Amino acid sequence: MKVPFSYVFRNIWTRKLTTALTAGGMALVAFVFAAVLMLDAGLNRTMVGTGSADNVIFIRKGSETEIQSGITRDQAALVESQPQIARGEDGKPLSSKESLVLISLTKSGQDKGSNIVTRGVSPMGFVLRPQVKIVEGRAFRPGSTEIVVGKSIHDEFDGVAIGQKLRFAQRDWVIVGTFDAGKSAFDSEVWGDVEQLMQSFRRTNYSSVIVKMSDVSGFESLAKAVDEDIRIALEGKRERLFYEDQSRALSTFISFLGIFLSVIFSVGAMIGAAITMYSSVAMRTGEIGTLRALGFRRPSILVAFLTESLLLGLVGGVAGLVCAAFLQTITISTMNFQSFSQLAFSFLLTFKIVLQTLFFSVFMGFVGGFLPAVKAARMKIVDSLRAA
Amino acid sequence: MYYLKLIFKNVFRAKLRSSLTIIGLVIAIVAFGLLQTVVDAWFAGSNASSASRMVTRNAISLVFPMPTYYRERMRAVSGVKAVTLLNWFGGIYKEPRNFFPQFAIDHENFFDLYPEFLMPVDQLLAFKRDRQGAAVGRKLADEFGWKIGDTIPIRGTIFPGTWTFTLRAIFDAKDETTVTRQMYFHWDYVNEYLKQKYPRRTDQIGTFVIEVNDPSRVADIAKAIDAEFKNSLAETLTESEKSFQLGFIAQMEQIILTIRIVSFVVIFIIMAVVANTMAMTARERLTEYATLKALGFSPLFVAALIFGEALALSLIGGGLGILLTFPIAKIVGVIASAVFAVFRVSQTTVLMQLACAVVVGIAAALVPSWRSARIKIVDGLRHVG
Numbered sequence: 001m002k003v004p005f006s007y008v009f010r011n012i013w014t015r016k017l018t019t020a021l022t023a024g025g026m027a028l029v030a031f032v033f034a035a036v037l038m039l040d041a042g043l044n045r046t047m048v049g050t051g052s053a054d055n056v057i058f059i060r061k062g063s064e065t066e067i068q069s070g071i072t073r074d075q076a077a078l079v080e081s082q083p084q085i086a087r088g089e090d091g092k093p094l095s096s097k098e099s100l101v102l103i104s105l106t107k108s109g110q111d112k113g114s115n116i117v118t119r120g121v122s123p124m125g126f127v128l129r130p131q132v133k134i135v136e137g138r139a140f141r142p143g144s145t146e147i148v149v150g151k152s153i154h155d156e157f158d159g160v161a162i163g164q165k166l167r168f169a170q171r172d173w174v175i176v177g178t179f180d181a182g183k184s185a186f187d188s189e190v191w192g193d194v195e196q197l198m199q200s201f202r203r204t205n206y207s208s209v210i211v212k213m214s215d216v217s218g219f220e221s222l223a224k225a226v227d228e229d230i231r232i233a234l235e236g237k238r239e240r241l242f243y244e245d246q247s248r249a250l251s252t253f254i255s256f257l258g259i260f261l262s263v264i265f266s267v268g269a270m271i272g273a274a275i276t277m278y279s280s281v282a283m284r285t286g287e288i289g290t291l292r293a294l295g296f297r298r299p300s301i302l303v304a305f306l307t308e309s310l311l312l313g314l315v316g317g318v319a320g321l322v323c324a325a326f327l328q329t330i331t332i333s334t335m336n337f338q339s340f341s342q343l344a345f346s347f348l349l350t351f352k353i354v355l356q357t358l359f360f361s362v363f364m365g366f367v368g369g370f371l372p373a374v375k376a377a378r379m380k381i382v383d384s385l386r387a388a
Numbered sequence: 389m390y391y392l393k394l395i396f397k398n399v400f401r402a403k404l405r406s407s408l409t410i411i412g413l414v415i416a417i418v419a420f421g422l423l424q425t426v427v428d429a430w431f432a433g434s435n436a437s438s439a440s441r442m443v444t445r446n447a448i449s450l451v452f453p454m455p456t457y458y459r460e461r462m463r464a465v466s467g468v469k470a471v472t473l474l475n476w477f478g479g480i481y482k483e484p485r486n487f488f489p490q491f492a493i494d495h496e497n498f499f500d501l502y503p504e505f506l507m508p509v510d511q512l513l514a515f516k517r518d519r520q521g522a523a524v525g526r527k528l529a530d531e532f533g534w535k536i537g538d539t540i541p542i543r544g545t546i547f548p549g550t551w552t553f554t555l556r557a558i559f560d561a562k563d564e565t566t567v568t569r570q571m572y573f574h575w576d577y578v579n580e581y582l583k584q585k586y587p588r589r590t591d592q593i594g595t596f597v598i599e600v601n602d603p604s605r606v607a608d609i610a611k612a613i614d615a616e617f618k619n620s621l622a623e624t625l626t627e628s629e630k631s632f633q634l635g636f637i638a639q640m641e642q643i644i645l646t647i648r649i650v651s652f653v654v655i656f657i658i659m660a661v662v663a664n665t666m667a668m669t670a671r672e673r674l675t676e677y678a679t680l681k682a683l684g685f686s687p688l689f690v691a692a693l694i695f696g697e698a699l700a701l702s703l704i705g706g707g708l709g710i711l712l713t714f715p716i717a718k719i720v721g722v723i724a725s726a727v728f729a730v731f732r733v734s735q736t737t738v739l740m741q742l743a744c745a746v747v748v749g750i751a752a753a754l755v756p757s758w759r760s761a762r763i764k765i766v767d768g769l770r771h772v773g
Contacts, residue, residue, distance in 0.1 A: 025660035068545045102449040112638035264419040271412040272661040279668040335639035
């Protein structure tokens with residue numbers, strides 16, 4: 001015979017302070033657990049959304065990032081002439097030769113500068129990234145010293161409103177627009193005309209060449225051809241993979257921190273649950289005896305107390321998730337160690353994370369409540385009735 | 389005295405519960421200590437900086453170099469004692485996960501400006517004589533088991549190609565704040581190579597390190613230097629070494645802030661656990677407290693009893709936690725040596741741990757002691773735990 005659920009529920013309800021404290025502790029743990037997973041998911045979305053499946057990026061062999069790379073005009077021209085590259089209606093290859101520099105801008109409310117990627121793009125640059133859309137003002141005119149800034153830059157930095165000027169490389173650059181890149185890494189960049197930027201910075205080399213393939217399956221042959229041609233000898237990577245690699249260190253760091261914190265926090269929460277359940281068992285010794293005398297079997301008692309603890313865990317998990325859901329409005333901007341520049345990303349709550357968090361909190365309840373439940377189930381009827 | 393005795397008897401009455409609570413406290417205090425140490429480790433670079441050194445970089449951002457001839461003009465600025473070169477190399481030793489910083493430096497005077505790196509005179513001489521020579525810190529040498537005379541291959545990312553260096557000197561730290569997990573080699577060697585391969589990139593340097601005669605004049609001298617290169621192709625930004633290092637940290641401010649917040653969340657969680665323990669203890673003993681009051685003890689005495697017990701619990705847990713922090717931090721420091729050059733539990737951290745333990749104890753006792761002190765004797769005696 002099963003112990004009625006209402007008995008379990010009322011027991012939790014009677015001791016409100018203790019229940020709140022225990023469930024509160026578990027809620028905090030669930031919150032942190034979910035928050036870290038959400039941060040990693042958000043970072044992942046940003047990086048995956050930055051690359052397109054049919055784009056390939058070429059950088060100098062041996063360099064890990066666009067900043068370290070250098071590509072001569074000859075090399076770039078040879079890359080563009082490869083047959084696997086898609087062509088526009090005018091017959092020109094869909095490719096963008098780009099130059100990357102880092103400039104220092106000041107975040108609102110800070111006095112130290114942060115490194116910002118400033119990307120010089122060819123006219124084709126916008127075509128290759130359909131996710132980038134001008135939301136305010138207009139695009140820069142080719143051949144001018146106009147620039148457009150990403151949404152995260154616009155929101156978080158000073159002096160980047162439309163009409164304002166940035167001064168670097170001995171020239172004034174007028175901001176003429178803001179673009180939204182759909183939460184991708186481009187949101188943390190400043191874009192301008194590649195030839196103008198290279199002129200001003202006295203550069204002769206591009207940083208990278210981005211091309212669109214006419215067919216996704218052509219990647220292997222394209223990368224091989226470019227790699228083996230001794231005149232070019234560049235490294236081609238799928239754009240999506242390239243951007244994932246760019247944030248690997250940051251992602252590992254977040255995951256590591258998350259595991260470390262979750263383990264430590266959950267031990268604390270499980271101990272809290274165990275204490276609560278032990279005392280709940282101890283206080284109800286007489287009750288347990290009565291239940292047994294009425295004919296409830298040991299397994300039923302075990303299940304009843306375990307359910308109580310699982311319920312505590314579930315309440316905590318749900319409360320933690322609700323709080324974590326509010327985090328989605330927050331955007332974090334920090335330095336990506338690999339590319340040495342600012343990257344903005346936000347928390348992202350996925351269905352998988354919801355399940356993981358609920359499972360995790362119920363698991364905490366299970367571990368915390370198991371031993372006390374066993375203790376309750378093993379009590380002898382006579383002893384427990386006498387104890388009351 | 390009997391008061392203290394009573395408290396201690398009470399603490400260990402429910403052995404299982406008390407030990408569980410103490411274990412929870414130990415874990416939380418250790419976690420708090422480690423997280424604070426992680427934050428400290430981030431600031432290791434700025435703590436190791438000297439007040440009499442300044443760093444000059446390109447005003448646009450660090451990735452842009454400056455011509456090396458700037459050095460002579462800097463030396464002419466009044467108050468400047470010495471100028472040396474420092475360039476980030478960013479190479480890879482075997483695999484990317486073996487990350488450690490490498491710098492191309494001016495071998496002639498670099499170590500004169502950095503007296504915190506201690507090395508035997510003969511090693512320094514050997515390093516200066518060998519163009520392919522390298523000097524590494526003790527920590528790095530120990531980590532990879534390098535000995536004097538070893539050949540170290542480094543694959544360049546910013547400077548393409550595979551570079552081989554011969555280890556000529558190993559330097560030790562002057563004190564605990566000094567970072568010795570980096571490698572230095574001759575800038576001349578890099579520059580000569582560039583002359584053959586990438587002539588446009590030669591005679592360019594990432595940063596100048598400047599030593600001044602009078603540390604109190606750092607701000608003025610920085611201004612004078614930057615004025616010297618105003619409106620040139622490469623305008624400069626000069627700041628104190630500390631401020632230069634803090635600039636990196638500021639870029640990661642939000643991560644550090646998160647770790648700080650999280651470290652206090654741990655304390656919150658454990659506060660809930662201890663408060664829970666105390667709430668249950670007090671509820672179980674209501675009859676006892678009523679009896680005490682019936683015997684003539686004041687409500688204050690009862691409250692003090694509960695406070696004492698909570699504090700005793702949290703201090704035992706906190707004390708054990710602080711003791712355990714040191715060996716654990718040592719282990720973490722070894723594992724994470726690639727990320728944190730200095731991983732040391734500071735005195736401030738220990739004091740904060742202690743403060744947290746006390747706060748947890750007091751906070752946990754607040755509600756139960758208030759309740760118990762207020763309970764009417766009749767109700768308390770009638771109460772069934």
